[in-house]
Every structure is written in structure tokens, then in C-alpha cells.
Amino acid sequence: MPAIFTPKVVTANALLEGDVVYLTEADTWSRTLQEAEVLTDEADAQIRLIDASSRTGEVVGVYLADVTPDQNGPKPAHFREAFRMSGPSNYPHGKQSEAL
Amino acid sequence: MYRYTDFDAAFVAERNAQFRAQVERRIDGSLTEDEFKPLRLMNGLYLQLHAYMLRVAVPYGTLSSAQMRQLAYIAERWDKGYGHFTTRQNIQFNWPTLRDVPDMLDALAEVQMHAIQTSGNTIRNVTADHFAGAAADEIADPRPVAELIRQWSTDHPEFQFLPRKFKIAVTGSPNDRAVTKAHDIGLRMVRNEVGEPGFEVIVGGGLGRTPMIGKVVRDFLPEADLLPYLEAVVSVWNLLGRRDNKYKSRIKITVHEHGIDDIRARVEERFALLRPAFTGVDQQLYAQIKSDFEAPAFADRDTAPFDQAYANDPVFRSWADTNLSAHRAPGHAIAQISLKAHGATPGDATADQMRVMADLAEWFGHDELRVSHEQNIVLPHVHKADLPAVHAALKDAGLATANIGRISDIIACPGMDYCALATARSIPIAQEIATRFDQLKLENEVGDLKIKISGCINACGHHHVGHIGILGLDRAGVENYQITLGGDHTETAAIGQRTGPGFSADEIVPAIERIVDTYLSERDSADEAFIDTFARVGMTPFKTALYGESERKQKAA
Ligand code: HEM
Ligand code: SF4
Numbered sequence: 001m002p003a004i005f006t007p008k009v010v011t012a013n014a015l016l017e018g019d020v021v022y023l024t025e026a027d028t029w030s031r032t033l034q035e036a037e038v039l040t041d042e043a044d045a046q047i048r049l050i051d052a053s054s055r056t057g058e059v060v061g062v063y064l065a066d067v068t069p070d071q072n073g074p075k076p077a078h079f080r081e082a083f084r085m086s087g088p089s090n091y092p093h094g095k096q097s098e099a100l
Numbered sequence: 101m102y103r104y105t106d107f108d109a110a111f112v113a114e115r116n117a118q119f120r121a122q123v124e125r126r127i128d129g130s131l132t133e134d135e136f137k138p139l140r141l142m143n144g145l146y147l148q149l150h151a152y153m154l155r156v157a158v159p160y161g162t163l164s165s166a167q168m169r170q171l172a173y174i175a176e177r178w179d180k181g182y183g184h185f186t187t188r189q190n191i192q193f194n195w196p197t198l199r200d201v202p203d204m205l206d207a208l209a210e211v212q213m214h215a216i217q218t219s220g221n222t223i224r225n226v227t228a229d230h231f232a233g234a235a236a237d238e239i240a241d242p243r244p245v246a247e248l249i250r251q252w253s254t255d256h257p258e259f260q261f262l263p264r265k266f267k268i269a270v271t272g273s274p275n276d277r278a279v280t281k282a283h284d285i286g287l288r289m290v291r292n293e294v295g296e297p298g299f300e301v302i303v304g305g306g307l308g309r310t311p312m313i314g315k316v317v318r319d320f321l322p323e324a325d326l327l328p329y330l331e332a333v334v335s336v337w338n339l340l341g342r343r344d345n346k347y348k349s350r351i352k353i354t355v356h357e358h359g360i361d362d363i364r365a366r367v368e369e370r371f372a373l374l375r376p377a378f379t380g381v382d383q384q385l386y387a388q389i390k391s392d393f394e395a396p397a398f399a400d401r402d403t404a405p406f407d408q409a410y411a412n413d414p415v416f417r418s419w420a421d422t423n424l425s426a427h428r429a430p431g432h433a434i435a436q437i438s439l440k441a442h443g444a445t446p447g448d449a450t451a452d453q454m455r456v457m458a459d460l461a462e463w464f465g466h467d468e469l470r471v472s473h474e475q476n477i478v479l480p481h482v483h484k485a486d487l488p489a490v491h492a493a494l495k496d497a498g499l500a501t502a503n504i505g506r507i508s509d510i511i512a513c514p515g516m517d518y519c520a521l522a523t524a525r526s527i528p529i530a531q532e533i534a535t536r537f538d539q540l541k542l543e544n545e546v547g548d549l550k551i552k553i554s555g556c557i558n559a560c561g562h563h564h565v566g567h568i569g570i571l572g573l574d575r576a577g578v579e580n581y582q583i584t585l586g587g588d589h590t591e592t593a594a595i596g597q598r599t600g601p602g603f604s605a606d607e608i609v610p611a612i613e614r615i616v617d618t619y620l621s622e623r624d625s626a627d628e629a630f631i632d633t634f635a636r637v638g639m640t641p642f643k644t645a646l647y648g649e650s651e652r653k654q655k656a657a
Contacts, residue, residue, distance in 0.1 A: 013147055013151075015126075015127070015133075015198065016127070016197055016198050016199060017151070017197050017198075018147060018148075018150070018151040018152040018196075018197060018198065019150060019151055020149070020150065056129075056132050056133050057129045060133050060147060061133075061147065077577075078577050079516075079577070079578070079579065080149075080516060080522075080574075083149060083516055083517065083525075084149055084150070087150055088149075088150065088517035088518060088527075089517055089525060089527070089528050090445045090517055090527045090528065090531065091180075091445075093150075093180055093194075093195070094150040094151070095150075
């Protein structure tokens with residue numbers, strides 16, 4: 001039986017601001033994980049990754065991150081991604097403050 | 101204090117102009133990230149989890165008040181109003197945008213500072229005791245030695261392609277505050293039986309993935325032999341060091357694989373060949389550098405204001421008891437400013453706090469500040485008569501925490517709150533431990549106890565040499581904290597021993613409490629420090645306190 005593919009999103013850091021961004025279905029970069037395109041097929045995910053990696057004028061360090069799909073959009077599967085989504089835990093800086 | 105020469109200033113200006121152009125070319129697309137990344141790293145610009153980070157060098161951890169004020173300005177203008185002082189005796193800004201960085205570098209250059217990182221496999225910045233030039237126990241100021249080594253090794257043709265990076269630390273005091281035994285080479289300034297100055301040379305220490313305590317390769321090296329001897333050590337390693345495997349390339353592995361006696365014999369042989377080439381020019385240079393580090397003129401004044409405050413003000417007294425150290429000049433003290441307020445982020449200071457510290461240095465401290473590797477700020481030269489005023493100003497700025505060397509004076513690396521390499525967080529663990537022991541009002545009772553926390557195996561938080569070390573790991577997608585006990589960062593350096601299985605983020609603070617309770621019940625008197633009790637009673641009682649209960653439970657189940 002083939003291993004079950006964990007759903008993924010394409011993520012990176014913005015070139016100018018350095019903050020975390022996610023690839024949307026419309027090929028734009030969003031600051032919010034909920035708006036990210038969820039990739040459920042491995043071959044599809046690899047192609048989206050390769051295409052996104054070539055956008056070096058916009059982002060740095062593109063990779064696929066595991067997510068758990070939910071009615072409200074994808075949720076981070078790992079705590080590292082949870083921090084990237086919200087910001088550091090010692091100050092209300094980063095995304096958690098911008099969302100307000 | 102060491103000042104930029106015209107050469108240094110021109111070099112920094114040119115580098116800044118180059119980097120500004122490189123940033124522009126990255127933004128307009130003419131440089132790819134692969135091309136740009138090494139350039140930005142050379143200029144101290146890293147990409148962390150949430151943003152870029154600019155790491156600013158503070159050579160020998162020494163800052164003037166003008167430099168500290170400029171750091172405050174930078175924090176306010178381009179960051180979120182604070183800066184993070186690190187165990188590498190430097191400062192990091194966590195929130196710059198790419199476009200701002202060239203302006204930040206120019207602002208640094210205005211006060212003779214830069215973010216240039218010695219990168220690559222070369223001899224890195226030489227570090228020295230943060231009490232250099234002030235400590236009562238000091239034999240000689242180690243900073244001129246560090247500067248001599250820096251000038252000699254920079255651009256030395258033989259040392260540009262070493263097997264790996266190479267770090268040297270120097271201390272001029274018998275009490276080692278520079279962690280010399282955890283460096284590739286550690287130098288301790290000593291005197292021989294007839295009182296001549298020289299060095300004890302320690303080789304092969306390091307932390308990280310394979311922690312090792314350095315070993316003495318020469319117990320007395322005359323001062324004038326320093327550079328040829330260092331060159332001999334580096335060239336022996338250059339020949340033997342493993343280039344096939346990044347994890348085995350540091351000199352600590354070479355020393356471990358060949359044994360210290362074999363290394364010593366090879367070094368001495370090489371040294372005999374190299375020594376004649378050094379005809380004394382290096383010693384002239386050394387004499388010249390020494391004059392750049394001359395001590396300020398210390399005033400002879402009455403210490404009555406200090407004595408009165410000490411007798412009458414219990415808050416001042418408790419601060420003086422923990423945060424002051426003996427100065428070599430009569431009537432003076434070394435004052436440490438704790439950046440470890442209970443519950444705050446270890447090493448962080450706001451722009452306002454930086455300005456207060458700058459003012460105090462200017463008014464009362466011969467215009468000098470130091471950054472310690474324990475992430476605190478030091479006023480190295482304060483007359484005791486001025487300490488009540490210094491303390492009052494610190495109190496107003498939230499900087500008078502009386503906890504130097506105590507359980508809440510924790511070293512913590514940025515961990516997963518900032519660092520892209522982290523496997524777990526470290527800052528919140530430090531915050532919770534400090535808050536908990538403050539609630540318990542146990543700190544003074546517990547006394548000298550160093551907790552050091554790293555968020556991954558790279559060991560930036562020095563956890564191996566903490567009396568209690570905490571290493572954050574990722575165990576199947578959950579933060580897990582491994583504890584080591586008995587580490588020592590001083591002249592009696594030791595690597596801590598693992599207690600056993602790690603603890604979850606919820607369990608780690610109670611686990612630390614059980615360790616401290618065990619110490620309090622095991623110690624033979626209030627004078628026996630944690631590290632001494634551990635040396636005497638060993639791991640067993642601590643293990644029982646940590647795991648005894650759950651083991652019994654498991655057996656019962
Ligand atoms: C983005 C932030 C950081 C990154 C990516 C980083 C990365 C690393 C890496 C990869 C190493 C291991 C090098 C080796 O063994 O070859 C290392 C070592 C070290 N780091 Fe960091 N670090 C960061 C922040 C810090 C900070 C904030 C401090 C100070 C608080 C620090 C202090 C150290 C020290 C002292 C070592 C040497 C440990 C040894 O003796 O091997 N680092 N760092
Ligand atoms: S120890 Fe690991 S987590 Fe901590 S700063 Fe170093 S690389 Fe980052």
C-alpha cells in the first residue's frame with residue numbers, strides 16, 4: 001500500500017520584508033495560511049514547488065510544509081509551522097499583531 | 101579604548117557601499133538568492149523564521165556610551181524598539197527589512213561599528229573576559245593579546261583555507277570568565293615561578309554536536325613565543341584535520357583522535373621550525389596595542405555614600421551583594437546590569453534602557469560598557485560612591501534586578517521563537533523558570549546556580565556547561581527538553597551529564613524544581629553550592645527525584 005500523502009502548502013519568506021508567505025491557488029503570495037492552496041497530490045505538490053522556487057525576485061527559501069485541512073482552511077501540522085504562522089511567543093510581534 | 105584607524109574606517113565604508121549596491125542588485129533581480137546569500141551572511145544579515153536578523157559585532161564586548169545610544173536609535177528607527185544581546189557578546193536586531201539594512205549599516209559606521217562577520221573556515225574573532233582591564237583577580241588585560249592575534253591572523257595566507265572555523269578565547273584571570281576550555285584554543289595568562297608573564301595553552305575544546313573540554317597542550321608558554329606557537333598548533337591541525345566530514349573537522353576531533361600527547365609532540369616540532377622567523381616585530385606591535393587599552397585614571401574618593409546605602413537600604417544591599425564584583429582599583433567596583441528581569445526575555449533591552457545604560461556609563465563609568473557572554477551588560481569601572489545613584493537610575497528603568505549568578509540569570513538562545521535551525525523554543529522556558537523561582541522566593545536560598553538553554557544541538561546557549569543544562573528537541577512533532585547536570589563553564593570546565601529521558605514543555609519547570617529541591621535537601625550546608633553538592637552526591641538522588649515516581653507507577657500499572 002503506498003504511504004498516504006500528507007497535504008501540503010508551498011511556503012517561503014518574502015524577499016523584501018522577510019516575513020512568512022504562502023502560495024495561493026491564484027499564484028499570489030498570501031500572509032495568511034488560511035488562504036494557501038492545499039496540495040493533496042504529491043506530483044502536483046512537486047510541480048507547484050518547482051514553479052514557486054523560480055520566483056526568486058519575490059521570495060526566499062521556498063519549501064513544502066505539512067498541513068491539516070479543516071473547514072476554515074489549512075492548519076499547521078507541526079509546531080514550527082504554527083510559530084511561523086503567528087510569530088514569536090515572547091512578544092506579540094509578527095503576524096499575530098498584524099492580524100488584529 | 102581601541103579606535104578605528106583610517107584604514108579600518110575606509111574599509112568599513114567601502115564594504116557598506118558595496119553591500120548597498122548588492123542589496124539593490126538583489127532587489128532588481130540581477131543577483132539570485134544563491135549569489136546574494138553568502139554576501140548578506142558576510143555582512144551579518146541572516147534570515148530567521150519571521151524576518152531578517154542583523155547581527156552586529158561588539159569586539160571584546162566593549163561599547164562606548166555613544167555606541168550604545170546609536171544601538172538604541174537603530175532599535176527605534178528600524179526595529180521594534182529593542183535589541184537582543186547574545187552569548188557571542190554581540191547584539192542582534194530581529195526585525196529589519198531588506199531595504200533598511202544598508203542604512204542601518206551606515207548608522208553603525210557613524211559610531212565605528214559594523215556587522216561584518218568573519219565567515220568561512222578562518223580564525224574567527226578572538227574573545228576575551230568581559231571583566232578585562234577591571235577585575236581584581238586579573239594578572240594582565242587579555243584584550244591586547246586578542247587584538248594582536250586578530251591582526252596577525254587576518255589575511256594570514258596559510259589560514260584562509262582551514263579545515264573548519266577556528267575560535268580562540270583569552271583570559272587574564274585565574275577565574276575563567278571567557279570559557280577558554282570550550283574553544284579551539286584557550287589562552288590563560290599566567291606567570292611562571294620567577295614571575296615572568298606567559299600563557300597556559302589549552303587546545304581542542306568546543307560545544308555543539310560533540311562537546312569536548314579543551315586539554316592543556318603547554319602549561320607555560322613565554323609571552324614572546326605566542327604567535328609562533330599558535331601558528332604551530334594551527335598548522336598541525338591544518339595538516340591532520342579532517343576535511344572529509346564537516347562534523348569531524350574541528351580541532352577538538354583531531355585532538356580526540358590523535359591524543360593530546362601526539363598533538364603536543366607535533367606542535368613542539370613545528371614550533372621549533374617556526375620560532376626563528378619571529379624576530380620581535382610582533383612584540384613591538386603588541387606593545388603598541390597595549391597602549392590602546394590603557395586603563396582610565398581611577399579617582400581616589402571616599403566610599404561613605406556606598407557604605408551608608410549598603411547599611412540602610414536593603415534593596416540596594418541585595419543588588420550590591422549579587423551584581424557587584426571586585427575591581428582592581430581601590431574604592432571601585434564592577435557593576436553588572438542584569439538583562440534577566442523575572443519573566444522577561446534573557447538578553448533583551450529596550451531603546452530607553454540602552455540610553456539609561458549609556459548615560460550611566462558616561463556619567464559614572466569612564467564611558468565604558470561591556471556585553472557579557474551571559475547576556476548581561478557590565479559597567480566595568482564604577483566608583484563605589486556613585487553606586488547608589490547608579491542603582492537608583494537602574495531601578496527607574498527596570499534594570500535593577502538583583503540576580504547575577506542566580507537561578508533566574510539564565511542564558512537562553514533565541515530558539516524556535518526566532519531561529520530557523522531550532523528544534524524547540526528556549527525563551528519561554530527561561531521565562532517560566534525565572535518567574536517560578538521568583539514566586540517561590542527561593543533564589544537567594546539556592547545561591548549560585550547557572551541554567552543554560554539551547555533550542556537545538558548547535559548549543560548556542562552553552563547548555564553543556566550549565567550547572568543545569570536544558571536542550572530543546574523535537575520528539576515526534578512535540579517539544580521535548582533534555583536535562584544535563586554538573587556542567588561547568590569556568591576554569592574547572594566540565595560537560596554536564598544527561599539525567600535520562602527528556603520532559604515536555606509542561607513538565608520541564610516542575611522537573612527543574614525537583615532538581616533544586618533535591619539539592620536543597622542534599623547539601624551539607626548553605627555554603628555548599630549546587631555544583632559542589634552534585635560533585636559530592638552524584639547523579640543518583642537527582643535521578644530518583646526526576647524519574648523515581650513515574651518508574652514506580654509504571655511498575656505498579
Ligand atoms: C539565527 C540565529 C543563529 C543561527 C542560525 C546559529 C547557528 C549556529 C550554528 C550552525 C552553530 C554550530 C557551528 C558549528 O559547530 O560548526 C552555532 C554555534 C554557536 N552559536 Fe549560534 N546561531 C544563531 C544564533 C546564535 C545566538 C543568538 C547566539 C548567542 C546567544 C549564538 C551563539 C553560538 C555559539 C556560542 C556557538 C558555538 C558553540 C560551539 O562552541 O560550537 N548563536 N550557531
Ligand atoms: S542553539 Fe540552535 S536554536 Fe539556538 S540559536 Fe543556536 S542554532 Fe538556533
